[in-house]
Amino acid sequence: MHGAKKEESSFSSSNRGRILKEECGVVGVYSFDGKDAAPLIFYSLYSLQHRGQESCGITIIDDKLETKKGMGLVADVFDFDKLSALEGYFGVGHVRYSTCGESKLENAAPFVVSHSQGYLAIGHNGNIANSQDIKSGLEDLGEVFVSTTDTEVIAHLIVRGFVKTGDLVSSIQEAMRRLSGSYSLAIATRDSIIGVRDPLGIKPLSLGRIDDTYIIASESVAFDSIGAKLIRDVEPGEIIVIDKDGLRSYRGLRRTKTAHCMFEYVYFSRPDSILDGKLVYSVRERIGEKMAEVDDVDVDFVMAVPDSAIPFALGYAKKRGLPYREGLIKNRYVGRTFILPKQTARELAVRVKLNPLTANVKGKRVVLFDDSIVRGTTSARLIQILKDAGAKEVHMRIGSPPIISPCFLGIDMPTKEELIASIKDVEKVREKIGADTLKYLSLEGLMGAIGKDENQLCMGCLTENYPIPTDQREQEKLVKYL
Numbered sequence: 001m002h003g004a005k006k007e008e009s010s011f012s013s014s015n016r017g018r019i020l021k022e023e024c025g026v027v028g029v030y031s032f033d034g035k036d037a038a039p040l041i042f043y044s045l046y047s048l049q050h051r052g053q054e055s056c057g058i059t060i061i062d063d064k065l066e067t068k069k070g071m072g073l074v075a076d077v078f079d080f081d082k083l084s085a086l087e088g089y090f091g092v093g094h095v096r097y098s099t100c101g102e103s104k105l106e107n108a109a110p111f112v113v114s115h116s117q118g119y120l121a122i123g124h125n126g127n128i129a130n131s132q133d134i135k136s137g138l139e140d141l142g143e144v145f146v147s148t149t150d151t152e153v154i155a156h157l158i159v160r161g162f163v164k165t166g167d168l169v170s171s172i173q174e175a176m177r178r179l180s181g182s183y184s185l186a187i188a189t190r191d192s193i194i195g196v197r198d199p200l201g202i203k204p205l206s207l208g209r210i211d212d213t214y215i216i217a218s219e220s221v222a223f224d225s226i227g228a229k230l231i232r233d234v235e236p237g238e239i240i241v242i243d244k245d246g247l248r249s250y251r252g253l254r255r256t257k258t259a260h261c262m263f264e265y266v267y268f269s270r271p272d273s274i275l276d277g278k279l280v281y282s283v284r285e286r287i288g289e290k291m292a293e294v295d296d297v298d299v300d301f302v303m304a305v306p307d308s309a310i311p312f313a314l315g316y317a318k319k320r321g322l323p324y325r326e327g328l329i330k331n332r333y334v335g336r337t338f339i340l341p342k343q344t345a346r347e348l349a350v351r352v353k354l355n356p357l358t359a360n361v362k363g364k365r366v367v368l369f370d371d372s373i374v375r376g377t378t379s380a381r382l383i384q385i386l387k388d389a390g391a392k393e394v395h396m397r398i399g400s401p402p403i404i405s406p407c408f409l410g411i412d413m414p415t416k417e418e419l420i421a422s423i424k425d426v427e428k429v430r431e432k433i434g435a436d437t438l439k440y441l442s443l444e445g446l447m448g449a450i451g452k453d454e455n456q457l458c459m460g461c462l463t464e465n466y467p468i469p470t471d472q473r474e475q476e477k478l479v480k481y482l
Helices: 015-020 037-047 081-083 131-140 149-167 170-180 262-268 282-293 310-321 343-353 379-388 425-434 441-450 471-481
Strands: 025-031 055-061 066-069 089-097 113-117 117-129 183-188 192-197 206-210 212-215 229-233 239-243 246-253 302-303 328-330 354-356 363-370 392-397 437-440
Touching: 025 037, 025 117, 025 183, 025 192, 025 239, 037 055, 037 081, 037 149, 037 212, 066 117, 081 282, 089 117, 089 170, 089 183, 089 192, 113 229, 117 149, 131 149, 149 170, 149 183, 170 192, 192 212, 212 239, 239 441, 262 282, 262 354, 262 441, 282 310, 282 441, 310 363, 328 379, 354 379, 379 392, 379 425, 425 437
Parallel strands: 302 363, 363 392, 392 437
Antiparallel strands: 025 089, 025 212, 055 066, 055 089, 113 117, 117 183, 183 192, 192 239, 206 212, 206 229, 239 246, 328 354
C-alpha cells in the first residue's frame, strides 16, 4: 500500500495495483523451562502454512538476536542445519502471502528494527489502512524504511515511542491509538514475547501452553501440532506480555463492538481451529444446515469442492436426509487457486487440482457446494468438468453470501469490478457459471451459523459496511467504531 499517493484514500480501488494486501500467520514462543523455541515455532508455522505460502521466517532471542527467513514454504526454507543454528528459548515466526509485485525477501518477516535500547522483531497478520500517512510522518522525522510492508511501519512506530519513554507497553498502546486497520502481532524483544490483537478483533490470535512454555499463534491448530493446549483467545484490543516474570495482560484500546472476519470461518482458517470460542468445522456444518432449511431441490446426492466446502455439504446432506458422495478428487500438491497471482495460472490449476470421479457423477443430479464465488471462472470450469463427466444436473450452493466488494483488511481479493456478484444478480451469475440452479447463504444464515451478529462480525466484503472508515478523510472518525 505504500506506493499510493499520500492524498489518495488507502482504500481506493484505483490504487489496488500498488496496494500491499496480505493474509499471514504469526507465532510467538516463550519457554520457562529452557526448551529450544525454534522447533516449536517451525512446527507451529508448518500448521499455519495455509495462511501464507510466499515466505516465512523465524527470529530467536538468546544472548543475541538471530533471524532466518526466505522465500517459499516452511519445509523448503528451514532444514535441520538452519533450525539447529537458532538456539534460544523464546522467539517469533511468520508465514506470509501478498499480492504479486511485492514478493521479495525484503518484505519477508519477522521484521527486525534495531534501536538504542536493543531490538524488536515483529510478525504481522492484517492490513493497516493509514500506514502510508504514518510512514510519511515518520520519514519526515528521519526514519528510514527498507521494505514496502506496513509491518515495518508498525515496528518503527512502536520503537520510536519506546526509545522516548522506555515503556514498551505504553508505546504499543500509543501505536494502537494511531493504527487504523486489522492486525494480530507477534513481537520479540531482548527479554520478552508480546502478542497484540487489534481492538475490533478482526484478525484471530490465540494463547496456548505446553508444560512451562507459552505460545501465541494466529490459530489454535498451531498448538495441536506441538501438543500444546488452547488456553483462550487473545481478546480484541489486548496486549499479552510474556517474560521472566510470567504472563501479564494489558488493555490496549477499549471497544464497544467487535468485527471478527467472517471469511475466517467460511474459508480461510483450518476447520480444526477454534476461533473466538467457535470450532470452525462446526460452524461450517451449521452453514450447510442453514442452507438445507431453505432448499428443496430434487437431487441424487450432495458433493463438495474439497476441502473447505466439505463440512457445508455434510451438514446440508444430514439435514435433508440425502447421501453425501465424492465427485471431485483433489490433487493435494497444488496450492490454493484463489491466491494464485495470475488469472491464467488459476484457470490451469483448476484442472490440475480437481479431477471428476466419473463413476459417481455420470447421469446424476448433484448439489455442488463451494465456499464462495469470486470471479466465477473457477465455478464455471468445475461445473463444466462435472457435466463433461456426465452429470445430468449441477445445482450450485455457496456457503457464504455474495461477495460484492473487496476486503480492505487483510485478505487479497480482486477489484470490485472483477467480483462477479458485484456486477451480476444471482440469475446472471447462474447463467455465467452454467449451473442448473444457484443459491447463496443468506446474511442471516451466516450470522446464525457463526453465532454472532452484525455488531460482532466484519462483513464488509458482503455488505460494503466496513468496521472502520473506508475513506482516508474519515480516519479521524475511527474512535467512534471502537
